[in-house]
Amino acid sequence: MPTPIMITTGTTATGDIITGTCAKYLVKGMPVVTLTNPVSGPACAGVMVNTTAVNKVCMGLPVADVTAMANGANPATGVPVATAAAVSTAVNYMI
Numbered sequence: 001m002p003t004p005i006m007i008t009t010g011t012t013a014t015g016d017i018i019t020g021t022c023a024k025y026l027v028k029g030m031p032v033v034t035l036t037n038p039v040s041g042p043a044c045a046g047v048m049v050n051t052t053a054v055n056k057v058c059m060g061l062p063v064a065d066v067t068a069m070a071n072g073a074n075p076a077t078g079v080p081v082a083t084a085a086a087v088s089t090a091v092n093y094m095i
Contacts, residue, residue, distance in 0.1 A: 002094035003052070006033040006064040006085050013086040016041025018048065018070070022058035027090045034061035039070040044081040046072015053095040065095050 007030040008020040019038050020031035037048050051068040068085045 003065040004088040011087045012083040014043035033064040
């Protein structure tokens with residue numbers, strides 16, 4: 001089932017900002033998010049680790065979509081955290 005593509009300024013379910021680094025593919029003027037892109041915020045500091053959109057590739061890495069997972073640690077406590085990409089402003093760009 002198609003889901004929206006994740007771009008810079010997208011957020012996770014815990015409210016952390018996802019930063020896209022694939023500047024070769026812009027959606028609404030913002031870089032798309034691929035695997036290994038950073039996630040930072042009050043609940044999780046880590047990277048994007050998986051996606052269901054394996055058919056779209058940017059700079060050799062699969063592009064992340066809504067429901068893609070991020071793993072990291074809580075910056076305050078150091079406890080491991082796994083969270084999902086939840087909010088994207090590119091809702092009309094499905095992958």
